[in-house]
Amino acid sequence: xxKPIAKKTLILYVLKMxxxxxxxxxxxxxxxxxxVINSLDIPCDRRTVSRNVDYLIEFGLxxxxxxxxxxxxxxxxx
Numbered sequence: 001x002x003k004p005i006a007k008k009t010l011i012l013y014v015l016k017m018x019x020x021x022x023x024x025x026x027x028x029x030x031x032x033x034x035x036v037i038n039s040l041d042i043p044c045d046r047r048t049v050s051r052n053v054d055y056l057i058e059f060g061l062x063x064x065x066x067x068x069x070x071x072x073x074x075x076x077x078x
Contacts, residue, residue, distance in 0.1 A: 005042050011052045013037055018056070018063055018073040027070035 014033060022028040030053065034046045053071050056063045062077035 005040065007042065007044075010037060010042055010044055010048065011055060013040070013042070014049055014052045015056060015061070018053070018071065022072035024064075024072055024074065024076075027066055027072040030069050030071065 014037075017028060017033050017036060030046045030050050034044060034049045037044050037049065053063060053065060057065070062074040063071060064074050065071045
């Protein structure tokens with residue numbers, strides 16, 4: 001039996017998806033990230049994922065939210 005994933009690691013999964021799987025040309029949706037995280041047996045809803053995206057922005061990472069529920073990691077601002 002594997003050890004359950006700590007819920008506090010959710011923000012790290014959000015960051016990893018944004019960093020590796022998004023760009024200005026191909027943003028990722030909050031709903032899409034929620035589905036991926038839930039498929040990893042980490043229960044969450046889209047509000048939780050959206051809140052974590054906001055925390056990353058507040059922390060100063062170059063994450064951009066766009067109209068329509070999408071967001072991306074802006075590698076040009078690194």
